[in-house]
Amino acid sequence: MDAPTGTKRRGGPGGLNKVCGVSPELQVIVGEPALPRTQIVKQLWAYIRKNNLQDPNNKRKIICDEPLRLVFETDCTDMFKMNKLLAKHILPLESPKDSGPDSKRVKTAQAVSPTENEAGAYPFMISDALAKFLGTEEKEMPQSEALKRVWDYIKNNQLEDPLNTMMILCDEKLQQLFGCESLSALGVSEMLTRHLFKQS
DSSP states (O other), X not given: OHHHHHHHHHHSTTSTTSEEEEOHHHHHHHOOSEEEHHHHHHHHHHHHHHTTOEETTEEEEEEOOHHHHHHHSXXXXXXXXXXXXXXXXXXXXXXXGGSTTHHHHHHHHHTSSHHHIIIIISEEEEOHHHHHHHTOOOSEEEHHHHHHHHHHHHHHTTOEETTEEEXXXXXXXXXXXXXXXXXXXXXXXXXXXXXEEOOO
């Protein structure tokens, strides 16, 4: 009787292996739009260790670089607070018919509090170059939405370097936007900010 219960617990709906949506900010770090929570945490820790973001004097303390600041909205955190802060960026995937308007769910999640608004859901004026790249006539857009669309383009056109998925190989269209032939995955958000302007 015990074995089926264990199986159910591991793989059942709502378990840790259930695939969840990932916010655009967190996608920059984990590299996928949807992952099980266990994998999200695993990828996050791999990123932290790879970039030596643990405080050498206190390994429980995490010193945030720019992509992590966008996720956690702070300069440093610790392993206990991290899970709570991460919850904002892990979004439920309800059913296949709901999986389309991911951006709506992301915007809803980010509009919950003023601090989250500041982190990416607040509309920015976008440059003509970015509007042309996105094929839109919109003049303003939340940073999170612009970042999501650029990442969608990168993934749809398979522009991640197969030998190093942390590098993006720019095609002609992306070169026109960013002005370079390649860049690190972590640099996408930074390059994008050059095309976003705060409304006066």
